[in-house]
Amino acid sequence: MTVPVVGGPGGRPPQPPLVQLLTPEGERVEHPDYSIDVTPDELRAFYRDLVLVRRVDAEATALQRQGELGLWASLLGQEAAQVGSARALAPQDYVFPTYREHGVAWCRDVDPVTLLGLYRGVNLGGWDPAEHNFHLYTIVIGSQTLHATGYAMGVQRDGAVGTGDPARDTAVIAYFGDGATSQGDVNEAFVFASVNNAPVVFFCQNNQWAISEPNERQTRVPLYQRAAGFGFPGLRVDGNDVLAVHAVTKAALDRARRGEGPTFVEAFTYRMGAHTTSDDPTRYRIEAEVEEWKLKDPIARVKALLARTGQAGEEFFAEVEVEADRLAEHVRSACLAMPDPEPVSMFDHAYRDPHPLVDEERAWFEEYHAGFEPAAAAGEVQR
Amino acid sequence: MSPRTTTIAKAVNEGLRRAMEDDPKVLVMGEDVGRLGGVFRVTDGLQKDFGEDRVIDTPLAESGIIGTAIGLALRGYRPVCEIQFDGFIYPAYDQIVSQLAKMGYRSGGKLSLPVVVRVPYGGGIGAVEHHSESPEAYFAHTAGLRVVTCSNPADAYFMTQQAIRSDDPVMVFEPKRRYWDKGELDPAAEPLPLHAARVARPGTDVTVAAYGPMVRTVLEAATAAGAEGRSLEVVDLRSLSPLDLDTLVASVERTRRLVVVHEAPTFLGLGAEIAARVTERCFYHLEAPVLRVGGFHLPYPASRLEEEYLPDLDRVLDAVDRALAF
Ligand SMILES: Cc1ncc(C[n+]2csc(CCOP(=O)(O)OP(=O)(O)O)c2C)c(N)n1
Ligand SMILES: [Mg+2]
Numbered sequence: 001m002t003v004p005v006v007g008g009p010g011g012r013p014p015q016p017p018l019v020q021l022l023t024p025e026g027e028r029v030e031h032p033d034y035s036i037d038v039t040p041d042e043l044r045a046f047y048r049d050l051v052l053v054r055r056v057d058a059e060a061t062a063l064q065r066q067g068e069l070g071l072w073a074s075l076l077g078q079e080a081a082q083v084g085s086a087r088a089l090a091p092q093d094y095v096f097p098t099y100r101e102h103g104v105a106w107c108r109d110v111d112p113v114t115l116l117g118l119y120r121g122v123n124l125g126g127w128d129p130a131e132h133n134f135h136l137y138t139i140v141i142g143s144q145t146l147h148a149t150g151y152a153m154g155v156q157r158d159g160a161v162g163t164g165d166p167a168r169d170t171a172v173i174a175y176f177g178d179g180a181t182s183q184g185d186v187n188e189a190f191v192f193a194s195v196n197n198a199p200v201v202f203f204c205q206n207n208q209w210a211i212s213e214p215n216e217r218q219t220r221v222p223l224y225q226r227a228a229g230f231g232f233p234g235l236r237v238d239g240n241d242v243l244a245v246h247a248v249t250k251a252a253l254d255r256a257r258r259g260e261g262p263t264f265v266e267a268f269t270y271r272m273g274a275h276t277t278s279d280d281p282t283r284y285r286i287e288a289e290v291e292e293w294k295l296k297d298p299i300a301r302v303k304a305l306l307a308r309t310g311q312a313g314e315e316f317f318a319e320v321e322v323e324a325d326r327l328a329e330h331v332r333s334a335c336l337a338m339p340d341p342e343p344v345s346m347f348d349h350a351y352r353d354p355h356p357l358v359d360e361e362r363a364w365f366e367e368y369h370a371g372f373e374p375a376a377a378a379g380e381v382q383r
Numbered sequence: 384m385s386p387r388t389t390t391i392a393k394a395v396n397e398g399l400r401r402a403m404e405d406d407p408k409v410l411v412m413g414e415d416v417g418r419l420g421g422v423f424r425v426t427d428g429l430q431k432d433f434g435e436d437r438v439i440d441t442p443l444a445e446s447g448i449i450g451t452a453i454g455l456a457l458r459g460y461r462p463v464c465e466i467q468f469d470g471f472i473y474p475a476y477d478q479i480v481s482q483l484a485k486m487g488y489r490s491g492g493k494l495s496l497p498v499v500v501r502v503p504y505g506g507g508i509g510a511v512e513h514h515s516e517s518p519e520a521y522f523a524h525t526a527g528l529r530v531v532t533c534s535n536p537a538d539a540y541f542m543t544q545q546a547i548r549s550d551d552p553v554m555v556f557e558p559k560r561r562y563w564d565k566g567e568l569d570p571a572a573e574p575l576p577l578h579a580a581r582v583a584r585p586g587t588d589v590t591v592a593a594y595g596p597m598v599r600t601v602l603e604a605a606t607a608a609g610a611e612g613r614s615l616e617v618v619d620l621r622s623l624s625p626l627d628l629d630t631l632v633a634s635v636e637r638t639r640r641l642v643v644v645h646e647a648p649t650f651l652g653l654g655a656e657i658a659a660r661v662t663e664r665c666f667y668h669l670e671a672p673v674l675r676v677g678g679f680h681l682p683y684p685a686s687r688l689e690e691e692y693l694p695d696l697d698r699v700l701d702a703v704d705r706a707l708a709f
Contacts, residue, residue: 070509070686099511121686124512139513140471141443182442184474210443212419218442284418343691346684357650361679365691368701 016222018236018268021243024296026304034247040311046242047306048320049083050299053103055324056112059331060102060119064277068335069119073100077240077272080298081205083107084245085267088253089173090166092133094155096148096174099137100205104175108134112327113334122341141176142183145202148174149189152198152256161199162259169257172200173249179210181226182218190230190262199256201249202227202264205239207271212284227264239269240298270296343369386569392562394536395425395501397570398543399463403433406461409547412439413448413465413501422467423503423562445475452498453482461497461547468559469504470513476521483552484527495550499543503559504532505596505646506693509686516683517647519595522554523624523656530624531577532556534598536566538621541574549577556623558596580627582634586616589640589703592631592657594620597644597694604699615703623653631657632664639670640706644694649677671709674702 019031038046057075064072075082082103089095089107097104105115110127117126118137125136138144152172155161160170180186181204193200206223208215219226227234237248245267252263270293274281306312347362389397403409411426411433417440420427430438441448445466452462466472472479479500486496506515523530529551533539539557546553575581583598584605593601598619605615616634620626635641641661643654654675661673676694684692 071511118511118685121509121511121689123685124682139511140473179443182444182447184444184446210414211422212415212417213440213443217440278422283420340687341685343688346681346688346692347679350681355680357680361681365679368698 015268016236018238019244019248020238020241021247022241022301022305024240024301026301026308028243028305031244031247034244034251036243036247038243043302043306044312044316046083046087046246047299047302047312048323049087049103049106050079050242050302051320051324052327053079053083053106054299055328056106056331057102059328060112060116061273061277063116063332063335064119069116069277070121071119071276071278073119073276074273075100075102077270077293077298078205078207079103080242081239081245081267081269084242085173085203085249085265088246088250090170090253090257092160092167092170093253094133094135094148094151094170094172096135096144096151096172097137098141098144098175098177098180099139100177101137101175105132105134108132110134112331113338116331116335117338120335120338122338142180142185142189145174145176145180145186145189146192148172148200149193149196149198152193152200153196155199156196156259161257170199171253171256172198173203173253174200175203175205177210178204178206178208178215178223179213179218180204181223190227190232190264193262194231197259197261199259200262201252201256202262203249204264204266205269206266207239207269209271209275209281209285211275211279212281214285222266224264224266232262232264234264234266236266236268239267240296240301242298242302384570386567386571388565389536389568390563390565391533391536391539391557392423392425394539394568395543395557396427396429397568398540399426399429400432401570402463402544402547403429403437405544406547408459409461409463410437410439410455411463411465412441412452414441414443414467416440416465421465423559425501425503425557425562426465445471445473446478449475449478449483449498449500453478453486453496456496456498457494461499463499463501463547466500466502468514469502469516469518472500472502472518479522479528479552479554480525484525487551488527496552497547497550498552499546499549500552500554501543502554502556503562504556505558505560506683506689507560507596509689511686512683515686515689517645517678519554519556519623520647520652523653527552528624529553529578529622530556531622532558532595533621534558534561534583534595534619535564536568537572537574540568540570542577542621545574545577553577556595561596561599564599575621578622578625578627580621580630581619582616582630583619584615584617586614586638588614588638589642589706590616590618590631590634590638591642591644591699591703592618592620593644594623594653595646597646600694600696601644601699604696604703607696608700608703613703613707620653626657626660628660628664631661635661635665636668639668640709641665641669641673642676642699642702642706643673644676644699644702646678646693648680649675650680652677671706674706676702
């Protein structure tokens, strides 16, 4: 007997409606529950963010290909989901990313070069989370959703929700993927957030793939519908529509800040590239699917709107290109200049207070390495 | 099938394939093991040949993988679970330690749990964090689990099948940085018992015991030492629970010195247990304390530091020198 399996990459079930404010063709459309007023400046700023993060991403992929990074997880195709949501954050809000949130990092003023450290293998996350209210990347799938929930419970206990003061009320946002929704940790985060009414937004980038596994291997219902069972609202937004993502995320964050609890936002998008630079998607997905999503590109539609409505012209687009080139050059040269860490530095920070075993091992390590040095200087191999 | 040269990854694949042909109850399950053939291609082609019922791309949930494997085993199946990387086994730790390891005991022997858990493990591949760990001691420390690890294609091929045939749960740790190492495989050869250690290179001066990825490092160290006139006997432990102490003790009684090498941190690692037991049995034979070479008491560091972190030929020879200097 063959166990029936729903759908499959070829024959997917029909998809439910999603919140959209900007069509793939660049037409502004209205939605009964979500509206957005974007000034020309704001629209141009979105465009700039989208182009710059895509450019950083492409440069990092190139650096990996040239052996400067061990690995890179590309955000290609997910720029609007990341920029749209992150630009809805207030400074005091706190972000818990996965390993792919380079666009969110950008919006939190994390220098893209800093992101490369982890992928180059010179550190395990080089930025100061508190400086940016942007946590370290989490590679273990789903763990950070619980951290976000706990952080939000702390926010609650600090009385930093529902005061009505926009500079004080705080929301937390947890990013995760479609695959992650299968993890126990993520489901536990939903339960904890729900029973505590925690001010957290669960922001799922459904890019349709978890490495080689399509959505159908994780779920039989649209992911956002899961929220209902946990007792909080969920909705699906066009993840390639920066305006809709922004509007929806802002509403969810505001709700959290008012003390009304969690929201599940499913940003329906697509992973245009490989899972990471180690992956070969030709082994498991058809090119036609990628081609279809190329028509829904998140940047092209903003550009079309800007151009058609006369909110930006060739000069602006050219300026952004120049800025992107400069940024890419900065990323490249700073990456190449990134020094390898001192070997003995690996003994730092395992504990905050001294630990005799670590101290003993560090001392041994230093003595052992000192034994090599004179010989190395003399140009001979010695043990 | 004729003798051939193959890799560890291919040998595991062939071992799985053979076990699936021999027994229709054998299933393969894990993340990306089906259509993709696993991130290391170890299960390549199995779904195509055995179907989606027997080679299951599971949801992304390690606790779910092991928990449902337990249920399948209760129903008479023999699941072989792949945990994609060492550092992702911890979400399954509860199911492995509290359920898989104990269920047979709790049932007073009425239930058997023939579940295999395959774990690509160890460092040296320049990976990001959680992809280079050596968690074997946690599982060797857990009664109810058998724990083995291969260092060459022949062992990979036979161990995989022996583990699947075992009526106890077996954890098979596969040395991921050696997946592409080549070696001889004669499928018609008589395999060693699953839990036997093996003298991989005879010698007279110092016994060096290792397993998994470190076997090759230690063999290279033995070659280097040989060129300098010191004769190392290399023991590939192969099984971490149970330990084949008899083979090791026989070796130590000849050489009178023992160095144990593993990637995992030395503190409370396999080397500690081996040192205690060998010392107890060989006290009057030993010319030097049993020495250990392993990882430091640190989280696995960033990959540009891993060469400094991981035991290498020089660190092994340094310990050999120290053992000989006593
Ligand atoms: C606990 C755990 N298991 C397995 C992995 C290996 N792994 C890395 S990414 C990934 C797929 C994640 O898919 P999804 O959640 O959809 O995020 P995406 O990569 O598509 O952004 C897997 C299985 C992991 N990092 N952590
Ligand atoms: Mg995904």
